[in-house]
Amino acid sequence: MINFKIMGNDIQHLYVELGPSDRIYAEGGHLIWKSSSVNIKATTGSGFMAGLKRAITGASFFVLELEGPGAIDIAGFAPGKIVEIDLGGNGVMVEHRAFLAMEPTVNYDVKLVGLGFGWLGGEGLLMARLQGNGRVFLHAIGDALMLELRPGESIDVEAGHVLAFDEGMRVSIRRVGGLRTMLFGEEGLWLAHIEGPGKAWLRTLSRQQMIMGLMPELARVARSA
Structure with missing residues (x-):
């Protein structure tokens, strides 16, 4: 049986112990180290179309297949x-770039979510759809929040903070405020409206926030070069 262990505090990593013939799939470029006994190969997972679907979302065409025995x-x-x-x-x-790893019993597909949802949030119109009897692991920049919504409950989320949500939840885009918000509001004009029942996972730091936070430091380095 595969043993997963999430390790670390502010900068977490996923330690996995694989028995003989156990295998998982991971997004390329995320491997830190592996036992020499672990076999590794690049694969589309379920054929050319599966790879093409991942590429359409912005993820890698190939994933890494890691087969035990050993640790990664x-x-x-x-x-x-x-x-x-x-x-x-x-x-x-x-959100496609949040995918980290999954068990082989999970199917990776893509789905169009609410016209404008990803485009206005800067994340692309298509999202990854993961379905099956198994575990998936996602990476959230900053901290991760999980909100469970009952029937009739809803939340409005700045689109760049959406990590994942249960399939079947209703998602749409809502406009925030009027002209003043559009011209001067730092949060942008659009929010993702997510309706329960179901679970929604959010990240406390969006990619845009991370980039904006680094820009002053990058500018200082460029000036001193």
Whole structure:
């Protein structure tokens, strides 16, 4: 049986112990180290169309297939938290660049979510759809939040903070404020409106915030070069 262990505090990584013939799939470029006994190969997972679907969302055409026995360690591209979701036969919609790893019993697909949802949030119109009986692991920049919404409950989320949500939840785009908000508001003009029932996972730091936070330091380095 595969043993997963999320390790670390502010900068987390995923340690995985694989038995003989156990395998997982991971997004390329996230591997830190592996036991020499672990076999690794690049694969589309379920054929050319599966690779093409991943590429359409902006993820890699190939994923890494890692087969035991042995141990591996993988992490995201930026400081943050790792989120484990046990699908139990259900599906989740995932911001494509948040995908880290999954068990082989999980199917990776793509789905169009609410016209304008990703485009206005800067994340692309298509989201990854992960479905099956298995566990998936996502990487959230900053901290990760999980909100469980009852029927009739809803939240409005700045689109860049959406990590994932249960398939079947209603998602739409809502305009924030009027002309003053559009011209001067730092939060932008659009929010993702997510309606329950179901679970929604959010990240406390968007990519835009991370880039904006680094720009003064990058400018200072460029001036001193």
